[in-house]
Amino acid sequence: MANPEAFDRDFGYLLPFLDKVAAAASELQDPAAREELARLMADEKARWNRIRELLRGAEGSKAAPPATSGPEAPARTLARSSGDGINRVAPQMTGLTVGSLKQSR
Numbered sequence: 515m516a517n518p519e520a521f522d523r524d525f526g527y528l529l530p531f532l533d534k535v536a537a538a539a540s541e542l543q544d545p546a547a548r549e550e551l552a553r554l555m556a557d558e559k560a561r562w563n564r565i566r567e568l569l570r571g572a573e574g575s576k577a578a579p580p581a582t583s584g585p586e587a588p589a590r591t592l593a594r595s596s597g598d599g600i601n602r603v604a605p606q607m608t609g610l611t612v613g614s615l616k617q618s619r
Contacts, residue, residue: 521566521569525562525566528562529559529562529563532555532558532559532562533559535551535555536551536552536555536556536559538551539551539552539555540552
């Protein structure tokens with residue numbers, strides 16, 4: 515089993531960040547974008563909470579995850595494929611970083 519404490523600090527940053535993004539959804543002018551972002555963030559937070567539970571020793575699901583259908587499926591696929599395309603074509607243009615932003619002393 516993974517050491518759950520090894521991830522506590524990361525979850526301490528991640529979950530409040532997800533909350534901030536979800537709160538920002540209410541400030542969007544476009545109602546469709548506002549609703550989509552709120553839904554995406556709710557799904558994302560639920561996923562990360564489940565990941566945290568699994569790392570802490572929760573039982574895994576024996577059943578396969580339900581297939582996503584309905585209007586949200588194409589949007590989710592489009593968002594992921596668009597992001598993947600950006601990272602494949604021009605990874606430096608995204609401005610994303612990996613690792614600590616603080617300089618070690």
